[in-house]
Amino acid sequence: MPKLKAHMATHDLWLPPMQQLLFRDLLHAFSYPGQVRTCRAAEPMTWLALLAALLDGEVGLADPHGMVPAGQWPMLEAVPSTPERAAFIIADGARALDFEPRLGSLESPETGATLLLRVAFLGEAAGAEHLSLSGPGVRDRTGLAVTGLHPSWLKARAGWVAAFPLGVDLLLCDDCRFAALPRTTQVQRRGDKWDM
């Protein structure tokens, strides 16, 4: 077999070695909903590093809140799209929801969108909203504290994921960490009247 090209060891989020590491963290995050992972790329826009690991010219990305710097679009290679049509959406979780992502179809539920939401902080903090999670990937029940997420998102999500297998898969990102809420995760907000 021919010789291998030298394996590049680098922390550049646009190069394959870092994208492999980021993917493994994404894999873990989606496998264990609510577990907070630290982003290994030295990139304050955690969501950008995650998009870099996932996107190429084959998929559409919607950026309704104008978060992706113009110079990064060619690097992402993704096709600019609308939130109603895109496979991936990046949005500002501090703002109120103002679009309807695609939920997929019964025959092809994988076409339901992946929604990345930037939030202020993941983890215990004053004023944090405490979510109680259960479902696949969660042993019994787990908690997730999030700050800076407009209540409209979780309210809408409950509707999006109500008819499995349809749904939207969420990634919450702060400046250095992220956590996933796949469509199968049942989310209860502490303080709600139906809380346990």
Added chain:
Amino acid sequence: MNLNYEFPGEETGYAFGFLDEYAKKEVRRAILKAICIPGYQTPYASREMPMGRGFGTGGLQLTLALIGPDDTLKVIDQGADDSVNAVNLRQFILHTCPGVAATEKTEAATVIQSRHRIPEKPLTEAQVLVLQVPYPDPLVVVESSEARRKTMHAEGDYSRLLVKLYEDIVRFDEITISFRYPTRINGHYVIDPSPIPRWDVPKLDQSPALVLLGAGREKKIYAVPPYTPAEPLVFEDVPFRVEHFLDGQDRRRACVRCGATDSYLDEFSNDQDAKIFQCSDSAWCSERLSRQRREEVPA
């Protein structure tokens, strides 16, 4: 080609993980959707690998899409690390993924690729199990059209599969499905758990480790996420049974090598043409054996 064509020199080399990065990204996106929709057969554009369709190309693409230089890899076929196909796949992965370490110890591996078995030793959250799948769709026995099967899965309509199981019971007083036992994931999709024996099916239920299944020829990826219910399809009055390995006197057979009576066994014939049995999971067997030898050494 024109007369003066020569092959390029260094451009014929292969990159880390063999697949080009776009192929890996597509597999990675499909994996994440497969986890989000437990048991759903996510379509992907399976690439041709340098080994035959059916030799584990689906599992291989999963492994290559997720593995990195920090990983420790275990590859087994029929439970054994040194079976020809396992050796072949391991050599290929190690060759195309410099930095990856190989192990035979189940507990030392971060990524385990397997054909036909799930290791006997319970897996952990630090591990990913990749299973090679020849037929991803359990409905194929009752419906040959993929388009119609897709609709049946979408509607959760497994009635014809249940009828098939029922006919077995009427005819044989027993469900005759030996391996590839249809298993319902998280109460919705029914999967073909790959040709693992029934013995291994309970290991899927509430597994701490992520289980990824890849069908290269059929171009599907599906997943059993960690801590997710996985229930073999059964009727209330006919329980699901794993392989029993009982001899004529209803005694559980033991491995001739390590003496285990709690592992899946391979059947052999010895020189006298008598049946003997040995653990199918070679790492499990060897570990038991070396532990016994240590204990035998007088202190």
Added chain:
Amino acid sequence: MTIPRRNWAAALAVLPAQDLVSAAEAIAATCLVSDLVLPQSGLALLTLRDGAFHEPFHLGEVPVARAQVVLRAPDGREAGGGAVLLDDRSNIARAVAILDGALAGRLPGWETAAALVARGSAARAQSLAEYQHLLASTRVDFSLLGQPGEDDDA
């Protein structure tokens, strides 16, 4: 130069790799060569329109190598050169791009490039003549066959 630029790359591509690379190196010794895009090799889908309904479809993949350069002569003149080849050798694409640029801008060394294009063109013309020979020598003359009825193989 009577050979149009659209045919230069195909003409050059049939020549021995060493001839192209040394000619390009000689040009790069006098002109400053900068790569506008990294010379690359990979694949491209070959898309045709089908003959029945003129619907586009992919026939398969072809190897492609491409390069694009800017040449700057010692006297300050600049010329752009580029090449896309059905080939998997990016170094050949780069050499052809350099020759293309030198010839288009009449930069130092362009005479070598012109001679190579002429040589390659002659080889190409030979191939095209062979295709025509294959046709001309097997042309069916129906005025000689002259069967009235339509035969049927059923």
Added chain:
Amino acid sequence: MGYVAIKGGRAAIDGAAAAAEFLRARDESGEPLRLSAIEHQLRLLTSRVISEGGLYHPRLAALAIKQFQGDTLEAAFALRAYRSTKPRLMALPVQPSTSMRCIRRISSAFKDIPGGQMIGPSYDFALRLLRFDLANEDPAAFQAVARRFLGAAPPADLPDSFPKVLDALRGEGLLPPVAASQGEPFDITREPLVFPVSRSAALATMARAETGSLLAMAYSNMRGYGDVHPTVAELRVGYLPVLVPHPVTGEPMEAGEVLMTECEVVAMYESGNPDALPMFTLGYGACFGHNEVKAISMAILDRALQKGMRDGPENPSEDPEFVLLHVDGVDSMGFASHYKMPHYVTFQSDLDRLRTTQDKARAPRTEVGHESKL
């Protein structure tokens, strides 16, 4: 009956490769095959491999043929595996196949097609009598063949390309109009086939299908499991110049040329819509290299699948899923081969079920009592 343990696999694999290599090198001539000899002297074999591999690289195909000792399925497979490692570099503009530089062009619909019929390199009318003079061919005579052919050829006053026979028929209003949808064609190298699929997906799948598989499916239709009854409007073989925008000028430039085969068939009109004028129906086949049986089979299947997609399949060859999922050589040969691999675990499980059901058959309706641990 005994079961063999699978130990020491590594040594066996290395030994197997060396054993196959030994048989390849046992050739008494002592001369390794040269790739250019395979590419030219076995040009139709090379053609099969480039089209079934889906990658136009005759030299790599020749290498694969040499390495896999003439197995077309394995050689095509090696090309596919090679392409998995290569990035998609660019998109090429849609090429008009009318610009093909033909080396062969025939029609069974009309004698007098515009531009004329040229049989080109063909065995169609050759007697299948073995030529024993090739057995010990004299190199000097071999080298003289090309000189003699080119020297004896009549003056060539032919155009570079030829009009399509179908376009003439269409001008007369005998054919359905060209497709209204000109959307992005389906990319089978990037997207899995999820049915129903578009016609462009079907064409791309068949263009890299295994020749024998396509032929078998098409033959079933010709014989009676179908109703295509085609007439070959045109069959052509030739070199298609591939034009791309010049990176500097943006004007079209020739990047190279690709040998391909193309076939259009006309079939009898269908009743269909009573309000519409009856028209002939059409089928199209094309592939890399020189492979006429493949192009004709594909054209017949294209026509059969159009009917199946529109009215529902009445025969296997009209069923898109049946045809398109079973004609890929890499998929089908891989799966057939995989049955050679160890299936010890599953066979053990089979034994367990058989013995259990046998026990039950011997002692009907009594509880055997092998409860699972669950």
